[in-house]
Amino acid sequence: KAGVTQTPRYLIKTRGQQVTLSCSPISGHRSVSWYQQTPGQGLQFLFEYFSETQRNKGNFPGRFSGRQFSNSRSEMNVSTLELGDSALYLCASSPGQGTTNEKLFFGSGTQLSVL
Amino acid sequence: GQNIDQPTEMTATEGAIVQINCTYQTSGFNGLFWYQQHAGEAPTFLSYNVLDGLEEKGRFSSFLSRSKGYSYLLLKELQMKDSASYLCAVSRGSTLGRLYFGRGTQLTVWP
Numbered sequence: 393k394a395g396v397t398q399t400p401r402y403l404i405k406t407r408g409q410q411v412t413l414s415c416s417p418i419s420g421h422r423s424v425s426w427y428q429q430t431p432g433q434g435l436q437f438l439f440e441y442f443s444e445t446q447r448n449k450g451n452f453p454g455r456f457s458g459r460q461f462s463n464s465r466s467e468m469n470v471s472t473l474e475l476g477d478s479a480l481y482l483c484a485s486s487p488g489q490g491t492t493n494e495k496l497f498f499g500s501g502t503q504l505s506v507l
Numbered sequence: 508g509q510n511i512d513q514p515t516e517m518t519a520t521e522g523a524i525v526q527i528n529c530t531y532q533t534s535g536f537n538g539l540f541w542y543q544q545h546a547g548e549a550p551t552f553l554s555y556n557v558l559d560g561l562e563e564k565g566r567f568s569s570f571l572s573r574s575k576g577y578s579y580l581l582l583k584e585l586q587m588k589d590s591a592s593y594l595c596a597v598s599r600g601s602t603l604g605r606l607y608f609g610r611g612t613q614l615t616v617w618p
Contacts (some may be wrong), residue, residue: 396549423604434595435550440604448605483548486604493524495540496606498549 396499410471413502417485424466429480478506509533515535518615527580529595542594590616
């Protein structure tokens with residue numbers, strides 16, 4: 393079984409631009425969540441989707457948005473990029489209902505650099 | 508909010524035993540996860556504790572005390588490949604699909 397796939401692996405953008413990151417979960421997994429990882433803050437939760445519905449959202453500004461498609465693939469979009477958005481963006485999937493005892497399977501992330 | 512604390516860095520030598528502590532303060536606590544993350548790679552699942560006590564899995568063990576808001580990850584017979592960041596994460600009953608992570612403990616194993 394293929395793991396969680398995130399594309400692209402690296403991305404360089406300039407301030408004010410927008411970016412779309414893609415995540416393909418493990419086949420059969422229906423819950424997909426996104427995290428931002430920075431050296432100072434660790435992993436910060438962005439949002440989680442299950443069956444195309446956003447169930448949870450973290451404390452990020454509205455510039456951060458996401459969606460999930462019927463095949464469980466997910467995208468996240470960041471508009472009007474700021475220097476502080478430079479981070480590793482991790483996607484994770486889980487096999488069932490996304491319940492509290494399910495372990496997450498992470499992708500290798502997209503390293504975003506904003507210049 | 509959730510407070511999850513773990514040491515920033517630890518060092519140890521090959522063959523030794525190291526204990527990485529994690530303390531948490533959160534409402535609606537459900538369970539505690541440990542993940543390992545090598546530099547430039549995806550975090551990978553190590554253990555999950557929901558009941559008090561010790562869970563042993565090979566060289567790695569994890570302990571939980573719900574009443575004290577405390578967990579530790581014990582790594583025995585350390586190897587160089589164990590050099591990585593170890594992430595403590597809490598799940599809450601009220602928030603499906605979301606984990607609350609500590610900032611991670613960077614473990615360096617010296618020969």
